[in-house]
Structure formats: structure tokens, C-alpha cells
Amino acid sequence: MSEEEIKEKFKLKITRFKERLAGKNSELNILLEITNAINYNESTLDILAKFEAFVKDELKIEKLILFAKYKRWRVILDYNVEDKEIDSFDVERDLLHIEDITSVNALGKIFKNFDMVVPVYHGERPLAYLIIGDIVEDGVGVSSIIKHLNFMKLLTNIIVSAIENRRLAAEALKQEQEKKKLIEKQKEMLEIQVAERTKDLRNEKEESERLLHNILPVSIAEELKKKGYTSAQSFEQATMLFTDFKGFTEQSAKISPENLVAELNDIFKGFDAVMGEYGVEKIKTIGDAYMAACGLPEEREDHAIQCVRAAQAMLDFLEERGKTAKIKW
Known part of the structure; x- marks a missing residue:
């Protein structure tokens, strides 16, 4: 191998290394950006917008649907996809059986306009499904995209989990507020009942005293109330x-x-x-x-x-x- 060939070989290795390094830096940057957005409590729409910008601008993915389950399966992000395409998907029918990153070649006609399906699991529980398509081969290349799929899977897991945690936290807060309102209402009702009962008892007491004073002299009635009996007196x-x-x-x-x-x-x-x-x-x-x-x-x-x-x-x-x-x- 000539000296020129050796130099060219090393030059290619350096170029590949720089490309890999650039890819890792890009992944690290978006990971930091997304985690900071989550930690600083940015809106769900803002977080999804950052994710969309990464896969669209950095990975050159031209078409994407992201299904996630929050009580029920629904689309939380999509771009360059017609509504009728989205509506044609049934997650339980078309996606739940997919457990690994899968090429659409092995799937049905419904996936004809897409390239890959990326399932996202938490343990054995499916969290989300990424359906991507129209990869620009001149931009990044299919082989390069495949290298990023596991990272996309990780990033999607982080985002979907964060959104779910927010939903659960908001739901817990709502339940706590409703519980607090219920306790306050019960307390208010109890106070009203106590006030009404106290009023009734006061009225009953006043009526008893009135009747007592009606049949007994005041001094005798007061003695009877205090002692429970009266002493005989002589006049x-x-x-x-x-x-x-x-x-x-x-x-x-x-x-x-x-x-x-x-x-x-x-x-x-x-x-x-x-x-x-x-x-x-x-x-x-x-x-x-x-x-x-x-x-x-x-x-x-x-x-x-x-x-x-x-x-x-x-x-x-x-x-x-x-x-x-x-x-x-």
C-alpha cells in the first residue's frame, strides 16, 4: 500500500470519526435540551417541538407519527402526514404486536408510506410507537438513521414518561383539590348541622326554662336547675x-x-x-x-x-x- 493510499485511508477514518463524534454531540445536545425543558417544566408542546426539530432537521426524517398511551392511545406528534393516514391506524390491531424496531417491509399495506416502526416499552408495558418514513437518503442515509433509532427510542421514552408523569401529577393534584373541597364541604355541612342542633338545644333549653318558671318561682326553679332537687322552706x-x-x-x-x-x-x-x-x-x-x-x-x-x-x-x-x-x- 502506497503512502498516498495510507494517507487516504487515515483521512477516511478521521472523517468517519468526526461524523460519529458530531452525531454523538448532536444526540447529547438534544438530550440535554429535552431534559432541561422537562426539569424547568416547559410545556408539553415545547418539548415535542424540540423533539420534532431534532428528527426533522438533524436526522432528515420527513414523515413521523408518534402514538402514546395516556388512558387511551392517541397521537401526540405528527408532521407531513395526512389525517386519513393517521386515522387508518389502529394501535391495538396494527402496532401492539411489535416489540422491536421493525422495517415496514415485514408489515402490512397500511405502512406502505413509511419506513420504520420504533416501539417504546417500559418493562413489558408499551408506552409509545414511532412510525417514521420518507428518509432523505441524500441527506443522512438510511444506514445512519438506523444507528440513531435506539437513541430515538430512548429520547421518546424520556419524553412520553415525562408527559405521563405530568398527567399523573396533575391528576393527583386535582384529586387532592377535589378531596380538599369535599372535606371543606363536609366540614361546612357539619358546622351547619352543629349550629342547627345547638340552636335547637338552646331553644329546647329556653322552652324548658320557660315552662319551669311558669310552674315554679324563679328562685325555686334556679335551685332545681343547679342541684337537681329543692329544699323544703317554711314561711x-x-x-x-x-x-x-x-x-x-x-x-x-x-x-x-x-x-x-x-x-x-x-x-x-x-x-x-x-x-x-x-x-x-x-x-x-x-x-x-x-x-x-x-x-x-x-x-x-x-x-x-x-x-x-x-x-x-x-x-x-x-x-x-x-x-x-x-x-x-
């Missing part, structure tokens, strides 16, 4: 007041029971106001009879006078009421 002097309506039996026969009860309630309400004004303690009502006392449970020297004043006030109340009431007592 040397007190005045009792009794009322009875004249002709009540005859009058009650003329009106309905409902009207009769309403009539007595209205009158006794007026009597209660009178008792409060004169310091007389209502004891109880029996039918139309009203019983009260003064000088107990709080002792006072003018108990008899106060009872007389209260009785006169009761008569005045009935007289005034009789001016507008249907029944005059």
Missing part, C-alpha cells in the same frame, strides 16, 4: 290569691274548645304580667282557676296589700279587655 306569713270566673261553665259551653283555650291563655298571660308588676308569685292554674301567693319564696311585710292590689289590677285588666273582646268576663 311564717304569706297571702294566697285565688281567682275563679263567674259563669265559666255556661260560657264554655257556647264556644269551641280551641277558642276556650286561646281565651284562657290570653287572660292568664295578662294575669302573669300583673303578678310580675306587684311581686306576687304565680303558683299554678287549674282550669279557669288562677292561684298565686305573695310573701314567698321572698318574704315581705306588705304581702297582703300587694295581693289586694294585684287582684284589683286583674279586675281592671279584665274590664279593659272586655271593651274589645268578644267574651266579657
